[in-house]
Amino acid sequence: MTTKAPEADTRAEELAPGVWPVAWTVVVGALGVLFGTTIVAVAVEPLAGILDVPLSTIQWISTGYLLALAVVIPVVPWAQRRLGGRRLWILGLLVFLVASVLSALAWDAASLIAFRVLQGVGGGILMPMMSTLVMQAAGGKGLARIMAVIGIPASLGPILGPVLGGVVLDRLDWRWLFLVTLPFGMAGIALALKYLPKDEETRPAKLDVTGFALMSSSLAAVLYGLSDASRDGGFLHQDVLVPLLAGLAAIGVFTRRALRRRTESLVDLRLLRHLPLASSTLLLFLSGVALYGAMLLIPLYFQQLRGMTPLVAGLLLIPQGVGTLLSRTPAARLSETIGSRWVVVAGFVLVTIGTVPFLGATEHTDLVLISAFLLVRGLGLGAVTVTLMALAFEGLARDEVPHASVISRIGQQLGGSFGTAVLAVTLQAATTTASTPALGFQHAFWWALGFTLLAVLVSFTVPRGSGTRG
Template sequence: MSTQTAKADTRAQEPAPGVWPVAWTTVVGAIGVLLGTTVVAVAIEPLAGILDVPLATIQWISTGYLLALAVVIPIVPWAQQRLGGRRLWILGLAVFLVASVLSALAWDAASLIVFRVLQGLGGGILMPLMSTLVMQAAGGRGLARVMAVVGAPAALGPILGPVLGGLVLDRLDWRWLFLVTVPFEAAGIVLALRYLPKDGETRPARLDVPGFVLMASGLAGMLYGLSDASRDGGFLHPDVLVPLLAGAAAVAVFSVRALHRRSGALVDLRLLRHLPLSSSTLLLFLSGVALYGAMLLIPLYFQQLRGMTPLAAALLLIPQGVGTLLSRSPAARLSETAGARWVVAGGFALVAVGTVPFLGATEHTGQVLIGVFLFVRGLGLGALTVTLMALAFEGLARDEVPHASVISRIGQQLGGSFGTALLAVVLQAAMTTASVPAEGFQYAFRWAFGFTLVAVPLSFALPGRRTSRA
């Protein structure tokens, strides 16, 4: 490669100068949303006792949030076209802020569930829109390095949220679970008014109502079915199988319909012909399994097998969060030089290595050993997620970015829900046949390990390193 070509490559990889104010502005707003999503993870059982309702009822503060999120995500490209990205971002933050305050003021379980659904509607706007705004500001340059900053809250939320939730339950009133997010949302609105580019002239766009009904109901049905999979009967229970199959059928009809529409589809699935987007979405699905599926097993291992409190279990997950944070920027730079496929394959390999101690873990396995391997696991998760999230937008035009953001977000969301549901079923089945509880956890961790190993060779289906022409 000539010196001129190398310089051209460097210039092409440098992020656009105006992207950083947009990136940091959206990060502040997203932190509140992601904490609001994960901070209640350790609070389900305590809230059931506090509000004097069955566990199955209070579980809807998570299930309702998740379903509202799924319903809103597909409509975000249309809403951005109608309102503009800046206005829509501020609207989403305002909805989430109001819902957070209302959740803290809830007077019973029913009102809390309703306000959490409202939170989910705000979060469903913000999560895909965050990637869209930043990727559009980046203009196709330095995508991995930009995503290393933008994606940090998404990587750390599942780790730090439970820690914060445990601290709140240990030291404060339960209402602070929802109030702790308010400063981030308020600051996010102020920063958005100052730093997000003003919206230009918006375009009138007709909402694809049949497509919205199919996609929203399909995603909601699939996620609802998966969320119920831990009950007796697993995936074959009617309350799981019926909504899961009905949701999958609705998504299939939507997909056929969208692929045959030349324009105006709610989500432009024709973009899946673009190899970077389709291959990264598949692997984001598997990364969702690797992250969220194991994030079900690891805290349960600490709490049920080792008898730890939710707060202690959450604190032991911090090494994984630290590893995730530290690997993101180096992985972004490495993906620009070595190519995405090597970074992602290496990331999944590190996740597999970090899972190894759990394959034979008992209640006596050393905590230091587990902490070291969780740190390695975090390094892998950070490397592969930042690379895949950036790759999904490579080579796309500005008006294609909102649709790619929805597609990649749905892939990761479904992966997380599927992984959590499957490993919950596997763990439950293993516990009924295991001679000691440790064997049940070991068996479930082998499934998580297997999913991760499968992703390593699949990573080589990703596009190779792009080169610039002099």
Template sequence: MSNTKTESAKVDPAVWRAVWTVLVGGLAVLFDTTIVAVGLHTLAGDLHTSVATIQWVTTAYLLALGITIPITGWAQRVLGSKRLWITALTLFLIGSVLSSLAWSAGSLIAFRVVQGVGGGVMLPLTAALVVQAAGGKNLGKIMSVVSLPAVLGPILGPVVGGLILQHLHWSWMFWVNVPFCVAGIVLAALMLPKDGPIRRMPLDVLGFVLMSAGLVGVLWGISNSSRTGGFSRTDVATPLIAGLVLLIAFAAWALRRKASALVDVRLLKHWPLASSSILLFLSGITLYGAMLLLPLYFQELRGTTVLIAGLLLIPQGLGTLASRSIAGKLSDAMGARWLVVAGFLIALLGTLPFAYANAHTNEWWLMAALFIRGIGLGVVTIPLMALGFRGMERADVPDASIITRIATQVGGSFGAAVLVVILAGAAVGASSTASLTDAFQQAFWWATGFAGAGVLISLVLPGRLPEQDE
């Protein structure tokens, strides 16, 4: 019996080849997102435009993701995983080179759309490709490796971005993607299994229009909420409500279309997928939303540079790096429920000290809290990523990957927006360090409260599933 379990715990070398191949390309997308985030003010100055305009460098990329993510499952079935991965990574490479050569804010925004189209395919395709290669086995162990770009991005992105902005031209924020893209394309050509012939499959055009437009509306509305007025703004409420209506219309349309829908929403009857999507959305709010507060706290309240803020955040990434391997093994052994409960609780404990922090709180104490918080990040996200695919048929994996990716993307965007609105509202009229401190403490109390909600909601997750015994 133990020999059987030992054999089942081994991962096929072909699966590891697929994992490491998509990791190399995935690093380009994750680095790009975190590096560009720290460079917006520099871009505004060098391209002679306002911060409001340069924000579209991020917003346009986000909206391109929203348009592209829903079509990934259909494209994978038509082209095959290998062709689609190489195509998407090539698009991201072209977008990166063009962005580095941009001569104005308008050209940079347009080239970021090209990047967003490539990235929008790669994000859900990464998980789908690896899960299909693994045949649904050892998902916790595999996801602990697949999550590596998400771990390294927050660790190295702000540091690399700070170094580039301090010592090099801003264009190097995009040139740094090129080696990863080129290496990823070569590895994919050599390592990924050959696709079958290109298939003819009708595209659910109405479903694509409804879902893409709905996601764009939601993401656009959320991105506008960071401005003065928050969620009460017309340019927030209108696209947000319209987006939600369109997504509801898509769900109704998809239920009629069944398996021929752009994304088969009937998969949400599978409780592991439905529950993991709910918690991935909440984890985006709880865990990743607070990531926006942390660099702001160090820069605005403590007066650090972008580079120093990035260095101070490294312990959080190291905590995630340290916990991901054991989280993957425990996920395969004990299931998701109690592991995710523990992860949210650890994240809560790591966030709580910031609800009491001021401009003079000991930095070593805060970095220790960030390390603990990072452990919580790894313990929450890895079993949730694996859970959504437990017991899933191979043909359904692309749609399951799209659903979990959308939950994570929208949750992260919504969480960041909510916490920024809370911070901005509390900081109105703040004319002293004490009042600004109070504003940050309020925002971190909300982040801590969201983590507490995660602890409670995680109790609805399934425990150890029968499929894991096989």
């Protein structure tokens, strides 16, 4: 005997009181962090010349930031229990602001790298807290619609960050790369003091030191290995292979230990038994590949193959950002009525369609055509991201939300690093063997398309009724 599935209620679900002030408070604070993360994307090569250091040295302003981010993220659930969400959010903003000012005052490459690492510490606190604070305020209601708002920084950062960086380098001193984020941070602190709920009485929480050492070192090792994958030898180079294998081994040890512990682990991996969180984390990994991997290829296509400046290349990415913003709210509404699965499937199909023109792109491909397909690509990415980020928290208790936020954030972070590394290696190998540079880029874009098609298939693992109200 089969049971008829309840029809989805298309009426808007009433949201928890006070959730929107919390959501917009988080958005303002996070914008500074996301711009601070992505604004240096076009600044690495110019800064190498300005500071008179090799490119391999100055790249650590990005690598060091990402490693610090990876080390801090796993400890955030413990820190929230110990300090409270409001205090921890403000602390993260203060650390990021101080590090931004220090980065602007840096006197050489070494000091700039050190201050960027400190920025990564602040970012590592704030990234998982963005979702945690708002999801806890929402109380499980209207998750997709709320995620459509708090995901705005994540959508704008990779698109507008490079544009803002290009404008600064073209018109201002390089130190403004770090000062332009200050208004967001200061406004974020003021709003947090006014709108974030005061912390309830905190409870003593013992830090899982062994788990912290395993998780943080493993993520740092994996990200470090992936960041070096573009050098000669690719993934087989010892500077890539050794940290990768060591990091994966440490992740395995941490996972085995976390699943066997009777007391609370640093990150509760047992939550991955919850199918919505498990499927969304896997797909966020693949969406990270699709977004950040292609965000390496597409600007390089504009700059290296078509001879455009970093600023022009950044401006040409705006249609993708516009598409991402346009699709977020409709995707949230659809996921609440027809279910998350079909929104995610459709989103990845759009990303696939938006990647197709690059498979045969040359120096002479019509830019209007490319812009139109980048808009389509952005529509897909926006639909996928907002739906998956909401899905990760579906059906979870309040005290499980911080752990789910860390798990999903790590999945997306590793996906972005993995995609960037694989496509960088592929592009390097293809451009050295292909008869023309255009064929090298086309080969790399085929890899990007392959990851996206894999995501389409994996999308069918999303639980059928997820996101619907009945």
